[in-house]
Every structure is written in C-alpha cells, then in structure tokens.
Amino acid sequence: MDELLPFIVAKYNYWAALILLLIGLYGMIAKNNLMKKVIGMTIFQTAIILFYISVGEKKGASIPIILEGHGVASSTAPVIEAVAYANPLPHVLMLTAIVVGVGTLGVALALLQKIHRVHGSIEEDDILEDLRNRPE
Amino acid sequence: MKQLTLVLVTLIGVLLLQAAMDLPDWSDPASPASLHLSSHYLEKGLEETGVPNIVTAVLADYRSYDTLFETVVILAAGLIVLTILRRTLRRRPKAVRPRPQRESQDIILQGAARLLVPAIQVFALYVVAHGHYSPGGGFQGGVIFGTSFILLALCYDLRVVLARFREKTVLFCCAAGVLLYAGVGALCMALGWNFLGYAALAGMLGSTEVMARSHGILAVEIGVGITVMAIMVSLYIDLASGGDLDEGL
Numbered sequence: 001m002d003e004l005l006p007f008i009v010a011k012y013n014y015w016a017a018l019i020l021l022l023i024g025l026y027g028m029i030a031k032n033n034l035m036k037k038v039i040g041m042t043i044f045q046t047a048i049i050l051f052y053i054s055v056g057e058k059k060g061a062s063i064p065i066i067l068e069g070h071g072v073a074s075s076t077a078p079v080i081e082a083v084a085y086a087n088p089l090p091h092v093l094m095l096t097a098i099v100v101g102v103g104t105l106g107v108a109l110a111l112l113q114k115i116h117r118v119h120g121s122i123e124e125d126d127i128l129e130d131l132r133n134r135p136e
Numbered sequence: 137m138k139q140l141t142l143v144l145v146t147l148i149g150v151l152l153l154q155a156a157m158d159l160p161d162w163s164d165p166a167s168p169a170s171l172h173l174s175s176h177y178l179e180k181g182l183e184e185t186g187v188p189n190i191v192t193a194v195l196a197d198y199r200s201y202d203t204l205f206e207t208v209v210i211l212a213a214g215l216i217v218l219t220i221l222r223r224t225l226r227r228r229p230k231a232v233r234p235r236p237q238r239e240s241q242d243i244i245l246q247g248a249a250r251l252l253v254p255a256i257q258v259f260a261l262y263v264v265a266h267g268h269y270s271p272g273g274g275f276q277g278g279v280i281f282g283t284s285f286i287l288l289a290l291c292y293d294l295r296v297v298l299a300r301f302r303e304k305t306v307l308f309c310c311a312a313g314v315l316l317y318a319g320v321g322a323l324c325m326a327l328g329w330n331f332l333g334y335a336a337l338a339g340m341l342g343s344t345e346v347m348a349r350s351h352g353i354l355a356v357e358i359g360v361g362i363t364v365m366a367i368m369v370s371l372y373i374d375l376a377s378g379g380d381l382d383e384g385l
Contacts, residue, residue, distance in 0.1 A: 007157070014156040022149045030141040058170055059163040063271070064178065069188025070269065080182065082175035083165050088190040089174045092199060095191065096206040099275050099364060103213030106371040110217040113378055 013054035020047035034115065034122040038108045045101045049094045056090035064088035186350040187268045195273065196353040196360075200332045203356070204317055207363050211314055214367040218307075221379030242291070249291035256284040264361045268350065274360030281361065282368025294377055294384030303373065303381060306366050313363030320355050332356075 008015065020043055027040025064085045116122050119130045160167035177194050187193040195203050264277030289297045321332040329336035334352025335345040343351070376384040 010161040011156055011159065013162040014153075014159060018149060018152055018156065021152075022145050025148065026141060026145045029144070030138050054162060055167070055169050056174075057163040058165040061163075061165070064190040065270065066178070066182045066188040066190065069182045069186075080179045082170070082178040085178050085190070087170045087174040088177055088181075088194050090169070091191045092194045095195065095273075095275055096203060099279070100206055100209050100213075102279075102371075103210045103367070106217050106375065107213050107220070109375050110220040113375070114220050117378070 013057075014051070017047045017051035017054065020044075020050065023047075032124045034112055034124065038105070038112065041108065042101070042105060045097070049097060049101075052090040052094050052097075056087035058083065058086055060084075061086045064091065184346065184349070185353065186346040187353060189268055189270065189273075191271075192267050192273050192353060192357070196356045197334065197349055200321070200356060203360065204314075204321065204332070207314055207317060207360055210367050211310055211363060214310055214370045217371055217374050218379075221374050223379055245291045249287055253284045253288055256287070257281060260284065260361075260365075264357060265354075267357055268354065274357035275364055277357075278361040278364025279368055281365040282372075285369045286372045289372065289376065289384055294373060294382065297369070298373065298381060301369065303370075306370050306373070309362050309366035310370060313359045313361070313366065316359035316362065317356050320352060320359070324352070 024040045024042070024044030024047055027043060028037050031037055031040060061083065062085055064087070066080055066085070068080065112122055115127065119127045121127060121130070160169075177190055177198065181190045181193045181198075182188055185193045185197050187197075260277045260281035262277075263272035263280055264274055267273035267277065285297050285301060288300075320334070324333045324336040325331045327336040327340070332352075334349040336348070337352055338345045338348035341348055341351055373381060373384070
C-alpha cells in the first residue's frame with residue numbers, strides 16, 4: 001500500500017488514459033451495435049491522444065510558443081530554456097491525429113450508412129441473419 | 137461473450153499498468169520524451185525558422201513530410217466517403233424519400249446563423265494567418281472554416297450551402313490544397329534544395345533563409361487549411377444526405 005499510493009498519484013495521467021482506453025476497447029469488442037463500436041473506437045482514439053499530450057507535459061512549463069519571438073526587446077540574443085516550454089512534439093503528432101481521426105470517423109459513418117442501406121440494420125445479429133437468409 | 141470480453145479487457149489493463157510502472161512520472165521535465173529532439177526544437181526553432189509557435193514550426197517545417205501525407209490521408213478519406221455513398225442516377229430508387237414540406241422558417245436560428253457565419257469565417261482566416269504566433273494553423277483554421285458551412289446547412293438547408301459552394305468547387309478545393317502543399321515542396325526541389333526545404337525560396341522572395349522558411353510554412357498551412365475545410369464540408373454534405381445531396385438533415 002505504501003508503494004501503491006505514490007504510484008497512483010505520480011502517474012495518474014496513465015491511469016486516466018488507461019481507463020478510457022479500456023472503455024473504448026470493451027465497447028469495440030462487446031457491443032453488438034456497429035454505431036456503438038464506432039463510438040468505442042473514438043473513445044479509444046481519445047485515450048491515445050490524452051496519453052501523448054500528458055507525456056509532453058513538464059512541471060511549471062508554458063505552452064510551446066517562444067516568448068522572445070513576440071517582439072520582446074532584448075539587446076542580447078535570447079537564451080531559450082527548453083525546460084520552460086512543454087514538449088511540442090506530442091502536440092504536433094496529436095494535432096494531425098485528431099484530424100485523421102475525423103477522417104476515419106467519416107469513413108466509418110459512411111460504411112454504416114451503406115450497411116444500413118443494404119441490410120436495413122446496424123445490429124450485428126440482424127446483419128448476420130440477413131446474410132444467411134439471402135439467396136446466393 | 138460480455139464476461140469473456142471483460143476478462144480480456146481487464147487482463148490487457150493489468151498488462152498495460154505493469155508497463156506504466158516503468159514510464160516516467162507525470163510532468164517530469166527529465167522524462168526521455170522531453171530530452172533529445174524536443175529541446176532542439178524549443179531552443180533552436182525560433183532561430184532556424186523565425187516562428188515563435190514551435191508546434192507550427194515542427195508541424196510544417198521539421199516534420200512537413202508527415203503533415204503532407206496526413207493531408208493526403210484526409211483527402212483519401214473524403215474521396216472514400218464519396219465513393220461509398222454516392223449512388224449513380226440509374227440505380228437510385230425513385231422517390232426513396234418522401235418530400236415533406238421542408239420549408240424550415242425558424243427565424244431565430246437563421247438570423248443567428250446569418251450573423252455568425254461571417255464572424256466564424258473571419259476568425260478561421262485569423263487562426264490560419266496567426267498560426268505562427270499563437271495557437272492555430274492550417275488544421276484548426278480549416279476545421280473552423282468548414283464548420284461555418286455546416287452551421288449554414290444545419291440552420292437553413294443543404295441546398296443553400298450547395299448553391300453557394302458547389303460540390304465541384306468543394307472537390308476542387310480538396311485537391312487544390314494538397315497541390316499547393318506539394319507544389320511548394322516541388323518548387324524547393326526545382327530550386328536545387330530538398331523537397332519541402334523552404335530555405336530554397338529565399339532568393340525568390342528576396343529575404344533571408346530564416347524568413348523564407350517562415351513564409352514557406354505559411355504557404356503550406358494555407359494549403360492544409362483549404363484541404364481540411366473542403367474535406368469537412370464534403371464529409372458533411374455526403375453523410376448528412378446519404379450521398380444524395382438533397383435537403384440533408
């Protein structure tokens with residue numbers, strides 16, 4: 001117990017991402033409705049995004065926009081401390097990941113509409129039944 | 137099935153927690169992710185590219201290959217949605233939807249949209265143009281611009297949007313953004329530098345190499361913004377109408 005509590009407190013970002021990730025994974029596997037599976041996939045993506053952003057965080061750091069670049073007068077060349085700014089790399093990766101996530105979500109919704117158009121349902125059981133009853 | 141899934145998911149959770157034991161603590165400045173490349177970006181980024189927003193600098197300069205192909209992925213997603221949903225005229229069942237009296241006349245919604253849409257669009261342009269100095273850039277600005285059309289479609293009708301922004305123009309914009317991005321890269325290559333090495337544009341723009349990189353980033357961000365905006369609109373008009381481009385939701 002003495003070891004567990006600091007572990008939870010010091011790494012609670014991983015706990016949060018992990019719980020979201022497992023909710024999404026459970027939704028993708030266990031749910032019967034394809035729309036709910038898509039929602040699970042989106043929650044899963046959100047967990048990954050949260051994980052990456054939390055990795056880039058530094059204690060006491062600002063957002064990765066350099067203060068000296070905003071016309072702050074300085075006679076000498078500015079010395080930029082990397083400790084003072086959050087890690088920009090996860091932000092960049094997740095910025096593109098969010099937009100690509102919207103793209104995959106759009107494709108998934110289009111597929112759902114097509115499935116609903118062909119089989120009249122987006123419940124897995126109904127689709128399977130429809131496929132079995134279909135003449136060859 | 138549900139119990140089996142629960143067991144499986146719990147097992148994966150325990151395994152991942154085991155792995156998380158070895159990860160650095162939250163907001164630890166000495167974590168490995170923040171030590172090597174990212175400190176170079178932060179310390180030298182302004183000096184090398186002239187862009188204070190390091191996220192923009194990394195996105196469109198240091199990792200511009202990545203961003204170029206992310207944009208291509210979005211373009212591909214938009215085209216795939218179009219391919220999946222579009223029905224040819226011959227196969228379209230006649231009168232599949234009853235045509236109800238869809239003359240929506242909600243004056244509050246429409247008045248609000250009329251006021252908001254120009255403001256949203258100006259803000260989107262600001263977000264693209266000011267992405268060098270504040271949070272923002274092509275992706276964010278493009279999405280904001282796209283939402284203005286979606287708001288119009290929700291408050292009025294999909295046809296109102298399509299009358300102002302025809303589908304052909306939307307698809308042209310999708311491709312034009314990627315073309316602008318890749319064109320800047322090819323121009324740099326034609327001037328004897330690497331693909332997307334914006335410093336090549338210094339002679340053409342009559343500025344220093346640092347400023348050329350800054351301007352190259354702006355050009356690329358505009359390309360990203362155009363593509364993202366058009367794809368957002370394209371996704372919406374196809375998904376909302378089931379590919380038929382009628383009155384929509």
